[in-house]
Amino acid sequence: MQTSRQRDGLWTLHALQGQNIQLHFLDFDVEATYDMVEVRDGAGPNSTLMAVLTGSTGPAHDLFSTSNQMTVWFFTDSGGYGRGFRANFTSGVDLGSPAPCAAAQFQCQMGACIHGNGQCDGVVNCPDGSDEADCEMSSGVVIVAQSP
Numbered sequence: 001m002q003t004s005r006q007r008d009g010l011w012t013l014h015a016l017q018g019q020n021i022q023l024h025f026l027d028f029d030v031e032a033t034y035d036m037v038e039v040r041d042g043a044g045p046n047s048t049l050m051a052v053l054t055g056s057t058g059p060a061h062d063l064f065s066t067s068n069q070m071t072v073w074f075f076t077d078s079g080g081y082g083r084g085f086r087a088n089f090t091s092g093v094d095l096g097s098p099a100p101c102a103a104a105q106f107q108c109q110m111g112a113c114i115h116g117n118g119q120c121d122g123v124v125n126c127p128d129g130s131d132e133a134d135c136e137m138s139s140g141v142v143i144v145a146q147s148p
């Protein structure tokens, strides 16, 4: 994928049914703020926005669609230029999805596996802290009052 200067572009990427898409930026340099690239999960302007990119830093990670379509939309004004951007995409099955954990394990949001007992035990075990993220508060202050 390559953009020519001062040219907006809309690319809709399609993979086979049942596959998803991995988008990888090789080079990214557009005029900060004025030019931007939107990456959406799915096809069309109402699909979920995954990233808005501008300036000279592309996304920190590759982007993965959840379905078999992804949209890349490049907006530019008429002044100021960057090099543009180059990206490639790969389609496959469950790209970017972490391997599932064993039955007795808890899967952290970022994919790591910890022992199932580690979930909501008050100690952070996942590198991302997700094992303690959605826990009911089980501790609290107990006030005991005694009448004389």
Ligand SMILES: [Ca+2]
Pocket (backbone or CB within 6 Å): 117, 118, 119, 120, 121, 122, 123, 124, 125, 126, 131, 132
């Ligand atoms: Ca824990």
